[in-house]
Amino acid sequence: MVDEDIKRIVKERLMAMPPNISFSIGDFGDFTRDELIKQVEEETEVGKATIEMQINFIKEMPKLLKRIIK
Amino acid sequence: MSLLLIRTDNDTQTNYLYVWSEYVIQEAEKRQINIFRLESNDINKKEFEKRIRKHNPAFVFFNGHGTKTSFLDNNKEEFLNVDSVSCLKGTIAFARACDSLKVLGVEAIKKGCASFIGYKQKFWIARLHEMASRPLSDPVARAILDGSNLIASGLLKGKTTRESVNSSHEYAAKTILRLISSKDPFTSPTLAAIIHNDSNLDFEGDPFAKL
Numbered sequence: 582m583v584d585e586d587i588k589r590i591v592k593e594r595l596m597a598m599p600p601n602i603s604f605s606i607g608d609f610g611d612f613t614r615d616e617l618i619k620q621v622e623e624e625t626e627v628g629k630a631t632i633e634m635q636i637n638f639i640k641e642m643p644k645l646l647k648r649i650i651k
Numbered sequence: 652m653s654l655l656l657i658r659t660d661n662d663t664q665t666n667y668l669y670v671w672s673e674y675v676i677q678e679a680e681k682r683q684i685n686i687f688r689l690e691s692n693d694i695n696k697k698e699f700e701k702r703i704r705k706h707n708p709a710f711v712f713f714n715g716h717g718t719k720t721s722f723l724d725n726n727k728e729e730f731l732n733v734d735s736v737s738c739l740k741g742t743i744a745f746a747r748a749c750d751s752l753k754v755l756g757v758e759a760i761k762k763g764c765a766s767f768i769g770y771k772q773k774f775w776i777a778r779l780h781e782m783a784s785r786p787l788s789d790p791v792a793r794a795i796l797d798g799s800n801l802i803a804s805g806l807l808k809g810k811t812t813r814e815s816v817n818s819s820h821e822y823a824a825k826t827i828l829r830l831i832s833s834k835d836p837f838t839s840p841t842l843a844a845i846i847h848n849d850s851n852l853d854f855e856g857d858p859f860a861k862l
Contacts, residue, residue, distance in 0.1 A: 594843075602791065602840045603783075605664035605776040607749035608716045608727070613780070630773055634847045641850045648824050 583624055583632060591635045592618050606630060652862055653685035654807070655708035657699070659715035660691050661725040667776055667786045668714035668747055671796040675712065675803040682807055684862075694724040699731060703738045709862050710743050712803050717748030717769070720755050731755075737762040743806060743860050747799050749773045756855040766812040766856035768802055775847050777840035791837055794830070795844050798822045799852075806862055813858035823849035 595618050605611050609627050612620065620628035656676065660669040669690075679686050687706045689698060694715075702708075716723040721732035731738065733755060740763035746752070752769035759767045776796070782789035798819050805815030823845050830838040830845075 594839075597836070598840050599836050601780045602837070603663075603778050603780055604840065604844070605662075605667065605778065607664065607773040607775075608718075608723070609773070611663050633772070634775060634843060637850055638843050638846045641846050645824055645827055645846065645849075648820075 583629070587632060587636065588621055588624075591621050591632050594635050594638075595621070595631070604631075652710075653687060653706055653708045654679050654710045654712060655687045655689065655702055655706060657689045657694060657711070657713045657715065657722075658691075659694060659723070659725050661727075663778075663783055664776055665715050667778065667789075667792060667796065670786045671792075671800060672712070672714050672747075672803075673787075674797075674800050675807070678804040678807050684807060692725050694730055695728070696730040696735065700735070700738055708742060710803075710806060711739060711745070713744070713746045713748055715748055717746055717751035717755070719750045719753055720758075722746065722748060722751065722755075733758045736764070739764040739767070741765060743812060743862060744768065745802055745806070746770070747774065747803075752851075752853055752855065760856040764856060765860035766854055766858070768812060768816055768852075768854040770848065771851040771853060772847070774799075774851075775844040777844040779837075791841050794826045794841055795848065798826065798845060799848070802852075809861060811859045811861045812854050812856070816852060816854050819852060820849060 598614050602614050617631050621631050658669045659665045721729040724730045736759045739759045743765050744767045746769040752771050756767035756769050778789050778792045801819045802815045805818045830842050
């Protein structure tokens with residue numbers, strides 16, 4: 582089970598993207614923004630990979646900024 | 652010195668990788684490096700091993716779908732896996748593919764590969780729907796693929812494995828800094844993919860290995 586707050590954050594981040602964006606995710610295939618939101622909602626393998634990607638974004642950002650701003 | 656370029660094109664993602672590797676071909680041609688290509692439906696285990704034996708490439712650059720333990724051809728059949736990875740002995744390998752670093756990359760080094768560059772998780776490409784037939788004009792995908800091209804072109808320019816990987820990390824950091832302050836809504840998917848791919852990019856083997 583994925584924490585509902587995490588799911589909400591990920592879905593909101595996806596919703597903020599333009600609707601004509603797609604993501605190609607290796608052999609999972611191609612997904613539109615709205616399809617990814619549905620996958621997150623249903624906690625499929627693709628949905629879990631999407632959550633991981635968005636959480637990675639949040640986790641990595643401070644490290645990246647530290648690397649840039651020396 | 653020679654490059655064995657392997658590139659599949661069985662779906663949108665691999666088509667993007669296929670066309671973006673053209674820039675690497677241009678770099679190799681500029682440096683008069685011999686390029687041997689194994690592409691599309693010609694890719695299979697037999698042909699791959701034949702090209703390795705015949706051309707003895709210093710650099711193997713794979714573009715396509717990967718798993719933790721294998722590279723896949725256009726029919727999603729394995730043409731290289733942990734059992735046959737000794738084929739990469741003596742080469743520098745770069746897998747622009749999902750997942751292959753952790754297991755396949757580690758095994759490749761155990762079997763004599765000089766260095767293996769790859770990704771620990773899925774390789775994400777953010778893109779615009781309407782650009783699917785014109786990947787080179789896709790502004791959303793550009794920075795994602797330019798960053799990974801830097802690894803291959805760095806090696807071709809004589810950089811070490813570590814320097815080539817670091818040049819991609821530096822490009823990602825600069826791109827993130829540029830995009831993060833943008834008000835353009837199309838930068839957000841690019842940013843997410845770059846950060847994910849960059850944090851999963853690494854190498855196994857000799858950091859000083861170079862062509």
